[in-house]
Amino acid sequence: MSNNGVLNARIPDGPIQEKWDRRRFEVKLVSPSNKRKFKIIVVGTGLAGASAAASLAELGYQVLAFCIQDSPRRAHSIAAQGGINAAKNYANDGDSIWRLFHDTIKGGDYRAREANVYRLAQVSVNIIDQCVAQGVPFAREYGGLLDTRSFGGTQVARTFYARGQTGQQLLLGAYQAMMRQVDRGKIVCLPRREMLDLVVVNGKARGITTRNLLTGEIELHVGHAVVLATGGYGNAYYLSTNAVNSNASAIWRCYKRGAFFANPCFTQIHPTCIPVSGEHQSKLTLMSESLRNDGRVWVPKKKGDSRPPSQIPEDERDYYLERKYPSFGNLVPRDIASRRAKEVCDDGRGVGESGLAVFLDFEDTIKREGIDYIRDKYGNLFDMYERITGEDPYRTPMRIYPAVHYTMGGLWVDYNLMSTIPGLFVLGEANFSDHGANRLGASALMQGLADGYFVVPYTLGDYLATSELAEIGPDAPEFKESADYVRSRLTRLLSIKGKRTPREFHREIGRILWDDVGMSRNRAGLTRAIQEMRRLREELWQDLRVPGSNDMLNKNLEMAGRIADYAELGELMAIDALHREESCGGHFREEFQTPEGEAKRDDENFSYVAAWEYPCSDDQPILHKEPLIFENVPVTQRSYK
């Protein structure tokens, strides 16, 4: 796979419009009668996992589907609010596959692979067809056709939505398709299972080791291939918009078994979240960025101004986004809006009790358009804000602050979505492939479903048809070794019997990452983060206190294992951020900025994917590079002035 440190992404030849067609023709097919002989393990049942499980079962494969939740329908894809992009051009406003491709490459700040992104834009149109046929209740116009809106600063209306619950409705479509196959016996679904190891036999992914979260039993599952769709690693920061059980352990276990981890420092900090209210805070809640269409962002001009917003006169307010970016104003991309909010708060002009918030003010729009306009458009978001903060945003400006939302980095995959371990396919947020250094709004749902419905059913078949896969059982020595490893780690976590709880360690890891590997990074901070992560790891294995035992439902034991993994992953994130001596997308290095304080990319030296290999000893991880070549989108510096 990797030759002299350069990775081969196995991108098909030919013009970009023809690459996916070529690959679909090149792939070897598995005959219908042979498909049922193959068992595919799918881990995770979010948009990517559920759509893959359903589609593979429909083709005739035997599928084993795993999730940590009590039902596959609860995966965190469910929380996505805004919508899903597709190049349907129903609005007749100039959209096309080419434009969606172009916008995604540019939005990702030229750090994504062209061929993958083009394919994503191509299959986006099929996704909407598929979901409508499944009964997803997308918003409609009066004539009965689908409604679309513009989202996240794009100039075309290509975002399809189902009220503020698009993720939920798309997931229910995939979940229902999956449950249909459960009823037919094609999918065996095992909920409340956590994948704790990947089993590699003769260099190929052949199974997983799971813990039954109800009984603590360690279970071995053998398959012909493993499809990982376990989401991102935003919870490494402790506070994020991710669900509390979302975690990085499955991808981290695969990294430690030899799968390369790509661009771990590319994390997305979303600008419009409800601020932290105290030490007890367990997660952060996103307020859809559609609010920036009608809200104005401001802070007081004076430092430490604690007057209520209504008593701060107009000429003492700093509408800093409108001031700095006259043409985009409040609609600048997520990474820029987040950094500027941090900047004004660091300058002592933040608002609220903690000083870590800025105002998002709807007063002007309410005056101009009326309160009903706002209520129709954002009623459910305003209600949610009031429920959480106890403040009425119709009367007083919202307080918002950036929060960790999405991770663009993930396991490295080739064009076929296969990792560096043959037989291990990685889909959705768990892989790194399509969003470069910054993801655009309404693109995550698109990618998850593209990977699961329309990509992996083809590429996985090719792998099965062309690989030598000996029949093995759970008695193979590699499975025993994996089970022993998993058991001994659990025993070790339980036997430390120290003083600090898993949550206390998690909070500490999060603080280090937020401060030094967050919105703004520099050499000194990253070097410090690496040291601190090592120190904390040592402390964790000496002072952790996990209650209870392994043979029961024990959520603190589950958390403990995930947190021990974050303490390792956090170091890799810092190492990657330190090595990437440029600023791009969500990765902002203070040393590399323009005189106006904007991100400064270095295409000459860093136009590549950084894929890290786990070293077999405790040494520095090994860097492999996949050069990024832009033949179809002219590379320019982003400007939103």
Next chain:
Amino acid sequence: MDQGNHQGLTLYLKIWRQPGPGTEGKFVDYKMEGISPNMSFLEMLDVLNEDLIKKGELPVEFDSDCREGICGTCGFMVNGSAHGHQDATTVCQLHMRHFKDGDRITIEPWRARAFPVIKDLVVDRSSLDRIIAAGGFISVDTGGAPDANAIPVSKEQAEEAMDAAACIQCGACVAACPNGSAALFTGAKIAHLAALPQGHPERGTRALAMIRQMDLEGFGNCSNHGECEAVCPKDISIKVIAKMRREYLRGWLK
């Protein structure tokens, strides 16, 4: 604990503790002090659990995931109400500012024959997944779908489908029902798919199969108490139960 509010609330909790499935459970009293009004109910329990771990006791197990009211994972009875007393709110979105200093709060798991207790406040709701597996879908394989705009769907139909599809499968309706019925849940899925032309080819067989499974799982029958609608965090209307009955008749008479 909380910036700007150093006193906080003192609360007296009575929580159902049960070590495992089929074992005997009991209520245990806990006193909480310094609870910030800005905490969510689950964050208050997080604080309790941190204290219990430090004291060498077993924490109270409860399910939760998104903590923003959309995944349907959390849910238990708070003073006899499913998800607590606030309208259209899951317990993860219920905040402590709605409680008073000195309040006594009783917390117990969903109680229903089809939801056996696993541990403390955690119950097994897999019966709901099996109702969906029995027919809560439209039978289309990946790949063969016509263009998304090929079949117009009126705005009214789409809104009606969306109202029903908002169900988060939390099980509050079952827990609140004196009969332990899943009629609101099952009705919501049947109503969602029956409202759309895409769902029409299977509408009769779907209702028969889902209702058969609902009965097999040990859920009770609906006798129109309306408790389900009152506690539903997503405001699903009891009308979906009437729709379910119509769809059942349609299938049965065919």
